[in-house]
Amino acid sequence: MSAQWRPFFVTLLALFLLVGGVSAATSSSEQEPNNTPAQANALYSATPMQGNIDPAGDVDYFSIRGNGTGWGVVAVLDASASAMGHDAVLTAFAPDGTTVRAQNSGRWEKGPLIAWLRDTGRDDHFLRVSEQGNDGRITPYTLRYYALALGEQPEQEPNNTLATANTSAITNIGAIGSATGVDCFAFSGRAQQKVMVALNADPEGDGGPADFILELRRRDGSVWASANYGGPGEDEFIDEHTLPADGVYAYCVRTQSGAGPNATYLAGIIRDGRFYLPSFTYDVQWLNPRPGRWAQVGDEMRYTVTLTYNDPLPFPGPFWFNVYYEPDCQDIVDDAHADFHRTGEFGWRFDEVTANMTVSKDVVMQAKTACTGSLDLGYVSNYYVTATRSRGPSYIIGSGYYLPLVLK
Numbered sequence: 001m002s003a004q005w006r007p008f009f010v011t012l013l014a015l016f017l018l019v020g021g022v023s024a025a026t027s028s029s030e031q032e033p034n035n036t037p038a039q040a041n042a043l044y045s046a047t048p049m050q051g052n053i054d055p056a057g058d059v060d061y062f063s064i065r066g067n068g069t070g071w072g073v074v075a076v077l078d079a080s081a082s083a084m085g086h087d088a089v090l091t092a093f094a095p096d097g098t099t100v101r102a103q104n105s106g107r108w109e110k111g112p113l114i115a116w117l118r119d120t121g122r123d124d125h126f127l128r129v130s131e132q133g134n135d136g137r138i139t140p141y142t143l144r145y146y147a148l149a150l151g152e153q154p155e156q157e158p159n160n161t162l163a164t165a166n167t168s169a170i171t172n173i174g175a176i177g178s179a180t181g182v183d184c185f186a187f188s189g190r191a192q193q194k195v196m197v198a199l200n201a202d203p204e205g206d207g208g209p210a211d212f213i214l215e216l217r218r219r220d221g222s223v224w225a226s227a228n229y230g231g232p233g234e235d236e237f238i239d240e241h242t243l244p245a246d247g248v249y250a251y252c253v254r255t256q257s258g259a260g261p262n263a264t265y266l267a268g269i270i271r272d273g274r275f276y277l278p279s280f281t282y283d284v285q286w287l288n289p290r291p292g293r294w295a296q297v298g299d300e301m302r303y304t305v306t307l308t309y310n311d312p313l314p315f316p317g318p319f320w321f322n323v324y325y326e327p328d329c330q331d332i333v334d335d336a337h338a339d340f341h342r343t344g345e346f347g348w349r350f351d352e353v354t355a356n357m358t359v360s361k362d363v364v365m366q367a368k369t370a371c372t373g374s375l376d377l378g379y380v381s382n383y384y385v386t387a388t389r390s391r392g393p394s395y396i397i398g399s400g401y402y403l404p405l406v407l408k
């Protein structure tokens with residue numbers, strides 16, 4: 001009997017399943033002809049694609065997998081090695097191949113950029129590289145995109161300094177209300193992790209009034225990198241920076257002009273090619289197995305279950321620490337005052353996840369029938385709009401007439 005994951009929120013299932021779905025960062029090269037959506041080359045998240053707009057009039061289409069409306073993309077074109085790179089245009093199309101979702105001919109530094117564009121669904125979407133006017137060559141260019149959960153969380157003021165920074169969610173949404181306003185978001189990282197920062201300057205898609213400045217901050221709060229290449233309503237991007245040491249870093253948003261209640265933005269980091277999540281570990285100790293690690297029908301099975309948050313940044317709840325069990329195998333005897341139950345799961349609710357939090361609970365189950373299974377742990381977090389489940393130790397419940405021969 002295998003464990004079935006029963007997510008607390010069904011809509012989170014896709015997000016969980018896709019967490020591990022990012023390809024390795026090997027590069028590939030375009031294959032002509034790729035001049036229509038039907039001919040599009042497949043482009044994979046975090047895998048650079050080398051190409052050329054050559055001869056003049058060439059256009060290159062790439063298909064990218066849609067992950068659903070809770071997901072989006074950051075797409076980055078580097079045309080800086082081409083003399084005509086200033087005229088590069090990056091266009092994102094809906095799955096019909098013709099509806100333009102976003103288009104940029106501006107500059108993040110090295111070419112056009114589309115930041116945090118929401119997927120319309122699970123069908124393939126398209127990106128197109130072309131030259132402004134279709135009358136010049138771009139040789140070469142490199143196109144990258146990242147498939148990322150969105151999970152916008154609203155900022156909480158005050159957040160103007162590293163000391164008061166909001167803990168970064170997957171992405172944060174906010175507004176710079178005055179010319180001196182600053183919003184900072186802290187994230188934790190490990191030495192050698194690679195971090196990029198992207199800002200969408202018009203999350204409502206109605207023409208953003210503000211000209212944003214995006215900053216990456218070191219652990220001491222000093223500015224490590226600053227991006228202000230686009231004008232009003234244009235996205236900003238800071239390319240890969242390798243973290244020199246473990247610790248808390250931040251990104252901050254301010255304005256060059258156009259601050260006010262409508263100066264809204266959406267910003268977040270890409271860490272090692274993926275969206276940002278904090279680190280949790282789990283432990284399950286089965287305290288009283290029979291010799292040979294099994295239980296007999298009727299036995300009480302005692303466990304200590306532990307969740308550890310390995311991070312110095314607290315973040316707001318609600319947050320649930322969950323135990324997943326096989327309801328056909330086991331009954332609950334003592335749920336350690338769980339805050340909720342549903343078939344095959346129970347758990348505890350927290351209003352906040354504090355720095356380096358560890359939670360241990362002693363639970364007791366009763367072996368119900370001969371079967372095999374495992375006691376699994378996981379969490380559900382609204383702040384990170386995600387859920388995980390980790391396989392716990394497996395068990396065998398025997399009828400008592402024989403000792404199981406296969407033991408783990």
Ligand SMILES: [Ca+2]
Nearest residue numbers: 052053058060
């Ligand atoms: Ca081409």
Ligand SMILES: [Ca+2]
Nearest residue numbers: 034035059060
């Ligand atoms: Ca082409």
Ligand SMILES: [Ca+2]
Nearest residue numbers: 159160182183
């Ligand atoms: Ca602020």
Ligand SMILES: [Ca+2]
Nearest residue numbers: 211212228230
């Ligand atoms: Ca700007």
